[in-house]
Amino acid sequence: MQYFKRYRMVCDLAQIVVDRVELPPGYVAVPWSEGLLERHANVKFHSFRNEIDSGVFPCLGDLYGCIRLMQEISTQGGFCPSATWLIVRENGTELQDCGTIQGLQTSGGLGSIQNVGVIPDSRQLGLGKALVKLAIGHFQELGLKEATLEVTASNQAALMLYHRLGFRIVRTMYRSVPQNEALL
Numbered sequence: 001m002q003y004f005k006r007y008r009m010v011c012d013l014a015q016i017v018v019d020r021v022e023l024p025p026g027y028v029a030v031p032w033s034e035g036l037l038e039r040h041a042n043v044k045f046h047s048f049r050n051e052i053d054s055g056v057f058p059c060l061g062d063l064y065g066c067i068r069l070m071q072e073i074s075t076q077g078g079f080c081p082s083a084t085w086l087i088v089r090e091n092g093t094e095l096q097d098c099g100t101i102q103g104l105q106t107s108g109g110l111g112s113i114q115n116v117g118v119i120p121d122s123r124q125l126g127l128g129k130a131l132v133k134l135a136i137g138h139f140q141e142l143g144l145k146e147a148t149l150e151v152t153a154s155n156q157a158a159l160m161l162y163h164r165l166g167f168r169i170v171r172t173m174y175r176s177v178p179q180n181e182a183l184l
């Protein structure tokens with residue numbers, strides 16, 4: 001078995017002011033519709049496949065695993081279409097999908113953020129922050145008090161992203177993955 005240290009993080013939605021979500025020139029945020037499922041899965045795959053989380057959740061390192069995951073998320077009772085976004089880059093006539101996020105409302109009434117992913121070429125441009133803000137804005141409209149997510153402790157970029165947005169660590173846990181399933 002391989003063990004991955006993970007954190008649960010939460011943020012108090014009343015303390016966060018989501019100002020206008022700015023994207024770099026050429027990038028647009030596209031709201032969820034069922035026809036976008038495979039595009040979300042494809043961006044998820046390209047965002048996670050060489051990253052630590054594809055060792056923690058091997059399905060993230062496999063396109064069909066990402067399609068199944070998107071099917072599972074989008075058919076759950078708590079799925080929040082309005083907290084689920086795709087970021088697309090318009091480059092002349094070409095469109096490139098660059099980022100994805102999904103939101104769920106838990107049975108305990110929390111807004112849960114799932115699988116924020118930005119493809120390597122589009123990182124450190126503010127897209128990850130924009131995706132989380134879009135989801136948070138919707139949780140606030142729903143009147144939810146807290147947002148929650150889980151992150152692998154060694155994922156510095158993600159930890160920094162969430163920390164900057166006001167998330168704090170509330171719990172440490174370990175996920176075990178059979179050694180032959182972990183890719184990293």
Ligand SMILES: CC(C)(COP(=O)(O)OP(=O)(O)OC[C@H]1O[C@@H](n2cnc3c(N)ncnc32)[C@H](O)[C@@H]1OP(=O)(O)O)[C@@H](O)C(=O)NCCC(=O)NCCS
Nearest residue numbers: 116117118123124125126127128129151157158160161164
């Ligand atoms: C984590 C991830 C979504 C961040 O996306 P991103 O678009 O590069 O992030 P942003 O450009 O919006 O940066 C947000 C903040 O995090 C910080 N940050 C981003 N990448 C960082 C890095 N590699 N190292 C340190 N800080 C980093 C930025 O400084 C920024 O803070 P600031 O605006 O206050 O300066 C992206 O790296 C990714 O997709 N990683 C692989 C998939 C993954 O692990 N997802 C998280 C699952 S929990």
